[in-house]
Amino acid sequence: MKYTALFITLLFLFGCENSGNDSSHAVATHDNENLTDLVNPLMGTDSEFLLSNGNTYPAIARPWGMNFWTPQTGEMGNGWGYTYDAYKIRGIKQTHQPSPWINDYAAFSFMPVTGELKVNEDERASWFSHKAETAKPFYYKVYLADYDVTAEVTPTERAAIFKFTFPENENSYLLLDAFNGGSSVKIIPEERKITGYCQNNHGGVPANFHNYFVAVFDKDFEVTKTWKEENLGNSKEAKGDHTGAVVGFKTQKGEKIHVKVASSFISPEQAELNLSREIGSKSFDNIYSEGEAIWEKELSKIKVEGGTDEQRRTFYSSLYRTLLFPRKFFEINASNEIVHYSPYNGKVLPGYMFTDNGFWDTFRAVFPFFTLMYPELNSQIMAGLVNTYKESGWLPEWASPGHRDCMIGSNSASLIADSYLKGIRGYDIETLYEAIVKNTEDWMEDVKSVGRFGADYYNKLGYIPYDVKINENTARTLEYAYADYCIWKLAQELERPQEEIDLFKKRARNFRNVFDSEYHLMRGKNEDGVFQSPFSPYKWGDAFTEGNSWHYTWSVFQDIEGLKQLMGGDAGFVAMLDSVFVVPPIFDDSYYGFPIHEIREMQIAGMGNYAHGNQPIQHMIYLYNYTNQPWKAQKHVREVLTKLYTPQADGYCGDEDNGQTSAWYVFSSMGFYPVCPGTDQYVFGAPLFNKITLQMENGNEFVIRADNNSKENLYIDDVKLNGEVWNKNYITHELLQNGGELDFNMASSPNKNRGAGKESYPYSMTNEEE
Numbered sequence: 001m002k003y004t005a006l007f008i009t010l011l012f013l014f015g016c017e018n019s020g021n022d023s024s025h026a027v028a029t030h031d032n033e034n035l036t037d038l039v040n041p042l043m044g045t046d047s048e049f050l051l052s053n054g055n056t057y058p059a060i061a062r063p064w065g066m067n068f069w070t071p072q073t074g075e076m077g078n079g080w081g082y083t084y085d086a087y088k089i090r091g092i093k094q095t096h097q098p099s100p101w102i103n104d105y106a107a108f109s110f111m112p113v114t115g116e117l118k119v120n121e122d123e124r125a126s127w128f129s130h131k132a133e134t135a136k137p138f139y140y141k142v143y144l145a146d147y148d149v150t151a152e153v154t155p156t157e158r159a160a161i162f163k164f165t166f167p168e169n170e171n172s173y174l175l176l177d178a179f180n181g182g183s184s185v186k187i188i189p190e191e192r193k194i195t196g197y198c199q200n201n202h203g204g205v206p207a208n209f210h211n212y213f214v215a216v217f218d219k220d221f222e223v224t225k226t227w228k229e230e231n232l233g234n235s236k237e238a239k240g241d242h243t244g245a246v247v248g249f250k251t252q253k254g255e256k257i258h259v260k261v262a263s264s265f266i267s268p269e270q271a272e273l274n275l276s277r278e279i280g281s282k283s284f285d286n287i288y289s290e291g292e293a294i295w296e297k298e299l300s301k302i303k304v305e306g307g308t309d310e311q312r313r314t315f316y317s318s319l320y321r322t323l324l325f326p327r328k329f330f331e332i333n334a335s336n337e338i339v340h341y342s343p344y345n346g347k348v349l350p351g352y353m354f355t356d357n358g359f360w361d362t363f364r365a366v367f368p369f370f371t372l373m374y375p376e377l378n379s380q381i382m383a384g385l386v387n388t389y390k391e392s393g394w395l396p397e398w399a400s401p402g403h404r405d406c407m408i409g410s411n412s413a414s415l416i417a418d419s420y421l422k423g424i425r426g427y428d429i430e431t432l433y434e435a436i437v438k439n440t441e442d443w444m445e446d447v448k449s450v451g452r453f454g455a456d457y458y459n460k461l462g463y464i465p466y467d468v469k470i471n472e473n474t475a476r477t478l479e480y481a482y483a484d485y486c487i488w489k490l491a492q493e494l495e496r497p498q499e500e501i502d503l504f505k506k507r508a509r510n511f512r513n514v515f516d517s518e519y520h521l522m523r524g525k526n527e528d529g530v531f532q533s534p535f536s537p538y539k540w541g542d543a544f545t546e547g548n549s550w551h552y553t554w555s556v557f558q559d560i561e562g563l564k565q566l567m568g569g570d571a572g573f574v575a576m577l578d579s580v581f582v583v584p585p586i587f588d589d590s591y592y593g594f595p596i597h598e599i600r601e602m603q604i605a606g607m608g609n610y611a612h613g614n615q616p617i618q619h620m621i622y623l624y625n626y627t628n629q630p631w632k633a634q635k636h637v638r639e640v641l642t643k644l645y646t647p648q649a650d651g652y653c654g655d656e657d658n659g660q661t662s663a664w665y666v667f668s669s670m671g672f673y674p675v676c677p678g679t680d681q682y683v684f685g686a687p688l689f690n691k692i693t694l695q696m697e698n699g700n701e702f703v704i705r706a707d708n709n710s711k712e713n714l715y716i717d718d719v720k721l722n723g724e725v726w727n728k729n730y731i732t733h734e735l736l737q738n739g740g741e742l743d744f745n746m747a748s749s750p751n752k753n754r755g756a757g758k759e760s761y762p763y764s765m766t767n768e769e770e
Helices: 005-014 268-278 284-299 309-322 366-373 375-392 412-421 429-439 455-461 473-493 498-507 510-514 560-566 570-582 597-604 620-626 631-643 660-670 733-738 765-769
Strands: 068-072 091-095 108-114 133-136 139-144 149-155 159-166 169-177 183-188 193-198 211-217 223-228 231-233 237-240 243-251 255-264 302-305 338-341 348-350 681-684 691-695 701-707 715-721 730-732 740-747
Touching (some): 068 139, 068 149, 091 169, 108 149, 108 159, 139 284, 149 284, 159 169, 159 268, 159 284, 169 255, 183 223, 183 243, 193 268, 243 255, 255 268, 284 309, 302 660, 309 660, 366 375, 366 733, 375 429, 412 429, 412 473, 429 473, 455 473, 473 498, 473 510, 560 570, 560 620, 560 765, 570 620, 570 631, 620 631, 620 681, 631 660, 631 681, 631 715, 660 691, 681 733, 730 733
Antiparallel strands (some): 091 108, 108 169, 149 159, 183 193, 193 211, 211 255, 223 231, 223 243, 302 691, 681 730, 715 740
């Protein structure tokens, strides 16, 4: 059953928004409102296999934390771990899930029970209501009605504190479920402690993979039990496929039992160290306040003014999502050294490691956001990529926690080039360049998303043929050509041999090889050079990845001018852009055999064949800026911002995907978007708020104003940069980093002269050569 929009709104207003359920943590007034109070971690959770409104779960965490915590409504092992229309909670689990399609790993959970002891997850599950649920980035609270218990949790990066408020009961229990897939538990009553490990995963781990945990309680145990494969006994230890531990107490009405828990991928001793270092003697309220302050600091780096209350909530909920992944997969040892368990070779090694990211999604806006706002973090991520290459022989493309066979492309080249070309240092760029070049020559046999599947065809023919049994071939060709552009620019910067520079420059134009001048669209091409037939631009998959030709034709980030010329110049190019919104939302799903959720999300959006719910087309609207009609970008950007996003449980229009769909909203709300990472330009759209202030990491402040901004005044009449007229359709990275003021003057009708000349267009390879 799906809630109506009105019902969802009511649940949000009376449920997750109202943190007043916890009298010890008062809600700030509107005049002195905490930005964390604007975040709804339930945004996007009204999702399922057939239709995604985000495919998110409430990630209760620190920014980029090693561990997240989330209420669990789905059965153990279900990628849809929390769904908004569920009515029972099975536990509150530690999670590392980046996507329901990738699923979780290293999960275990806590669940309070009173009365009859039930350990089976179906039997122990308790009814709950969103009206008695509070979700903040750093705090979660829920009333478990079947047991009259209130459960609360607040985390650090590698640890957390739980608070369980019990009724008067002779039989009150706390269960630690270590999940199936290999686990172990041990109860140590004299230390009020449970230790153990879990090994559950869905791939991408070495044979010695463990998540070691330790949980310390503040009340003596009166009952101790463990279970193995749901066979409950009195032993204090259990080891098997699925184990768990039970500790029991007599409780008074309103009695609070606290549990301090931490984990480590390195060792039990490191788990103890993580607990001591991150929590130690600190109270629940201490960790709550620390978490609130940390999130407030990060959210405050972008302050918005104006807009509706719903828009502000959507903005900060999206910003929260942008700051979750990739996950810190490193720990601090007893010598205060940064170390990590390698999810690639199983060794404990020095240095940074990050994981849980699909670069096919996040190269587009998430990592450009980090290069803009978090260069130090970006540098650490690059250092982590160096370690990944050294430990596995490859760069990651989808890691969770190790290499996973998902999606296409060699988009790590985009991340690395964009970082270095924007002046971020502190990592071994020579090793990363070596890794990038290796990617262009081969692929991992058992994980074909790593490297370049079909590289031999691509390097020989300049495209991957449609008829050589390499799926999504045209999409791969387009993405490899963009990656080659990034390598070309990085090779120039690193002063590589000219022959090498020229090779990648040539390959960056390979998009031309799959452009069909008859249709003015990208199309699969056979090995003999003849385009595949029959051809339908509405066919999803096949030659493309989770999209059709209408969506992928625009994946020429590096040379929009070159693509425009193939389409006959401004008039033809604009006509094709317009057509995406004009053609009906028809589709051919024969490649999949049923309408995948991305198809449905396009179909129901009411924007023709524009499919914002998936990533390949998310930059397309901004391409009007490369023509004499940039005002159309302003119109469509504002439509997407106001129509396809809300802060509610159904607030996204497709998969959120590790922050990418959120980062689109954050950038677009500011009035610009990184169409082509690897260049220094952010292309204009239409700012949503009256004023946005960016606090740069270098201490500079950049202010974006939109005078006369309103629902009707969505067009840019003129732009000034630091008081001077600015006729470009973009702004550069350096200008933003230097600080200053960008003033948009908004109007209800388009200024069709502003930005219409070639001198205003953003970068294209073709223009660089003229």
